[in-house]
Amino acid sequence: MKSIKIGIAGTGVVASGVVNVLKRNQEEITRRAGRGIEVAVVSSRTRSKAEALVGTGVEIVDDIMAVARHPDVDIVVETMGGYEPARTFVLEAIANGKHVVTANKALLAEHGNEIFKAAQDKGVTVAFEAAVAGGIPVIKSLREGLSANRIEWIAGIINGTTNFILTQMREKGWTFDAALKVAQELGYAEADPTFDVEGVDAAHKITLMSALAFGVPINFKAASIEGISKLAATDIAYAEKFGYRIKLLGITKRTPDGIELRVHPTLIPESRLIANVNGVMNAVLVKGDAVGATLYYGAGAGAEPTGSSVIADLIDVTRTITADPEHRVPHLAFQPDALENIPMLPLSAVKTRYYLRLTVQDRTGVLANITRILADHDISVDAMLQTEVDDTTKQTHIVIMTHISLESSVDAAVQQIKALDTVTGDVVKLRVEELG
Numbered sequence: 210m211k212s213i214k215i216g217i218a219g220t221g222v223v224a225s226g227v228v229n230v231l232k233r234n235q236e237e238i239t240r241r242a243g244r245g246i247e248v249a250v251v252s253s254r255t256r257s258k259a260e261a262l263v264g265t266g267v268e269i270v271d272d273i274m275a276v277a278r279h280p281d282v283d284i285v286v287e288t289m290g291g292y293e294p295a296r297t298f299v300l301e302a303i304a305n306g307k308h309v310v311t312a313n314k315a316l317l318a319e320h321g322n323e324i325f326k327a328a329q330d331k332g333v334t335v336a337f338e339a340a341v342a343g344g345i346p347v348i349k350s351l352r353e354g355l356s357a358n359r360i361e362w363i364a365g366i367i368n369g370t371t372n373f374i375l376t377q378m379r380e381k382g383w384t385f386d387a388a389l390k391v392a393q394e395l396g397y398a399e400a401d402p403t404f405d406v407e408g409v410d411a412a413h414k415i416t417l418m419s420a421l422a423f424g425v426p427i428n429f430k431a432a433s434i435e436g437i438s439k440l441a442a443t444d445i446a447y448a449e450k451f452g453y454r455i456k457l458l459g460i461t462k463r464t465p466d467g468i469e470l471r472v473h474p475t476l477i478p479e480s481r482l483i484a485n486v487n488g489v490m491n492a493v494l495v496k497g498d499a500v501g502a503t504l505y506y507g508a509g510a511g512a513e514p515t516g517s518s519v520i521a522d523l524i525d526v527t528r529t530i531t532a533d534p535e536h537r538v539p540h541l542a543f544q545p546d547a548l549e550n551i552p553m554l555p556l557s558a559v560k561t562r563y564y565l566r567l568t569v570q571d572r573t574g575v576l577a578n579i580t581r582i583l584a585d586h587d588i589s590v591d592a593m594l595q596t597e598v599d600d601t602t603k604q605t606h607i608v609i610m611t612h613i614s615l616e617s618s619v620d621a622a623v624q625q626i627k628a629l630d631t632v633t634g635d636v637v638k639l640r641v642e643e644l645g
């Protein structure tokens with residue numbers, strides 16, 4: 210059978226992984242797909258970079274639209290990243306009847322509803338395994354493997370760069386900046402690394418998984434996002450005293466009132482497997498009503514792990530390329546006309562456990578005032594730790610772990626605690642998830 214022809218936009222980290230794995234595993238891939246998958250054209254703004262990647266036997270163009278419209282191309286691979294020109298490029302490819310494989314979670318989190326609608330109307334597939342958790346086949350698991358389940362929640366370490374930074378800081382004592390620099394050199398970070406560090410990239414990914422899990426439209430604007438840039442080594446150390454590790458988690462949860470969608474540094478019991486996921490590795494925990502908790506683990510970034518996911522999508526599209534579009538697996542797991550508009554909950558409505566760190570003056574009655582305020586807001590204390598008084602500043606840290614409380618009540622209590630004249634500086638508030 211004739212080979213499937215692909216056109217790739219971009220010649221960076223992910224594109225190089227795709228080209229190299231396609232070349233190396235050509236025979237195995239053909240045996241799986243039923244026909245060969247061949248790179249027909251590559252676009253690059255730097256011709257020498259493209260030549261170094263694909264050699265001279267593949268057409269090289271400088272205009273990405275020439276890939277989107279190329280008469281020989283069956284599947285377009287978008288590995289440029291960013292919103293534009295990626296959006297225009299993908300829509301143009303769809304309009305030209307091409308199937309699309311993309312690693313671009315930012316694009317899909319912001320413009321996915323428009324893109325999937327255009328693909329549906331045109332009868333083509335937009336596949337995006339590589340957009341979430343790099344090499345882990347978690348999109349396929351959510352869309353197909355778990356399709357019998359009512360999904361209850363998902364919690365994942367879904368940004369390789371920040372997990373790499375947190376691991377190097379904790380295990381090797383590296384500075385934040387040094388760890389970020391190495392993550393960039395290794396090709397893990399986004400073009401704008403603030404997307405990684407401030408939790409935006411993880412929010413893009415959890416937004417996509419939330420849509421797949423609950424059958425709702427993609428709603429990135431509903432995500433509450435906190436990154437790791439303000440996380441202090443002190444809190445990592447105190448968390449460990451209580452038996453917890455701090456990880457940047459993407460969390461989405463179905464509650465009776467609506468759907469939670471949030472990214473923030475989170476204390477996780479160190480006995481959980483996910484608390485021991487280190488370096489660039491990612492892990493996603495999915496709780497389904499029938500299957501229980503399932504855990505997916507693997508490299509969350511890097512050329513070949515991500516290339517592995519892109520090629521899995523290429524093989525999937527190749528296998529069904531002649532199938533009636535109505536009989537393909539729906540893009541977002543649920544049939545497009547069966548998506549529901551379930552309310553998305555604000556962060557203030559979240560109920561979980563909290564870690565609070567206060568800096569206080571060593572004076573009589575400090576603790577009594579704090580516990581009274583917490584009790585007034587219906588916040589019950591589970592555990593508490595007080596450090597020795599610093600001889601110079603006459604200050605001490607009080608660290609409190611609460612039972613499950615309402616976020617808005619915790620915020621109100623923190624405001625009152627901050628106003629006490631014995632409490633100095635800010636109050637650190639982190640969320641705790643048991644993930645049981």
Ligand SMILES: NC(=O)C1=CN([C@@H]2O[C@H](COP(=O)(O)OP(=O)(O)OC[C@H]3O[C@@H](n4cnc5c(N)ncnc54)[C@H](OP(=O)(O)O)[C@@H]3O)[C@@H](O)[C@H]2O)C=CC1
Pocket residue numbers: 218219220221222223224253254255258273288289290291293294312313314315339340343396397398399400509510511512515
């Ligand atoms: N790196 C990783 O581990 C992973 C990345 N991803 C996603 O994959 C995508 C690509 O990432 P990555 O390969 O790391 O990025 P790179 O920066 O390494 O590569 C991007 C490529 O796209 C080209 N490009 C960028 N902007 C334009 C433009 N405006 N017009 C034409 N070409 C353009 C670049 O060309 P030039 O060289 O000329 O600048 C470069 O070849 C992103 O969406 C990213 O989020 C997903 C999973 C893992």
Ligand SMILES: N[C@@H](CCO)C(=O)O
Pocket residue numbers: 340341342343367368369370371397398399405410509510511
């Ligand atoms: N910058 C992303 C790439 C993979 O999506 C990360 O570090 O996880």
